[in-house]
Amino acid sequence: MRVAMPIVSDFELLEMTATLDILRRASINVDTISLENTQVVYASNKVGVIVDKKIEDINLKDYDSIILTGGKGTIKYFEYKDLLSNIVEFNKDKKLVSAICQAPTILANLGILKEKLATVFPNFNKELIENNVIIDKVGVVKDSNIITATSVNYSIEFGLEIVEYLLGIEKRKEIEKQIIRY
Structure with missing residues (x-):
């Protein structure tokens, strides 16, 4: 099981x-992947992540799932046509596609959320x-093979939902116990 987490500058760190x-x-x-082909990508709060x-060193087709994070840089995902076409293919192949905060707008604009249930940061409901x-x-x-989350506040729940989807409810419960969720 391999999961791709492509990031762009100004992503939401948490x-x-x-x-x-x-x-x-x-x-x-999980591989964190720089779409900008830099070793360090800076979050919206200017914290650098190695x-x-x-992206130049991998083939997204080798992955089983893809996760998009939100933040101010979300709009930059549209600059990466190969990423976008792979997201469409992942969905077509029923591979897990996940997006949080503003990132569900990427999925919506690609048409893969049409008539599906999803959530997004409230400022982007209209989109x-x-x-x-x-x-x-x-x-x-x-909804089916797509998981969306509203905001940074739901990051842990988002991760747990992805774990449950990929590995089952028992693994999710195991991880919840590790982080002392009641």
Whole structure:
């Protein structure tokens, strides 16, 4: 099981790191990937993160799932046509596609959320509605092979939902116990 987590500058640090932490606790092989082909990518709060891989060094088709984080840099995902076409293919192949905060707008604009249940940071509800997405005003939503989350506040829950999808409810419960969730 290999999961791709592509990031661009001005991403939301906590969405990335909390989700990554939960998945790695579950022993899921996650690669953080710089779309900008730099070894360090800076979050919106100017904290630099050393990535595992650069996009030029990998083939996204080798992955089983893809996760998009939100933040001010979300719009930059549209600059990476190969990423976008791979997201469409992942969805077509029923591979897990996940997005948090503003990032569900990427999925909506690609048409893969059409008539599906999803959530997004409230400032972007209109964009989802314009793309015929059914908005659920909760923290985390799973519809078929797509998981979306509202905001940084739901990063841990987002990660746990991904763990459950990929490895089952028992693994999710095991990870919840590690982080002392009641």
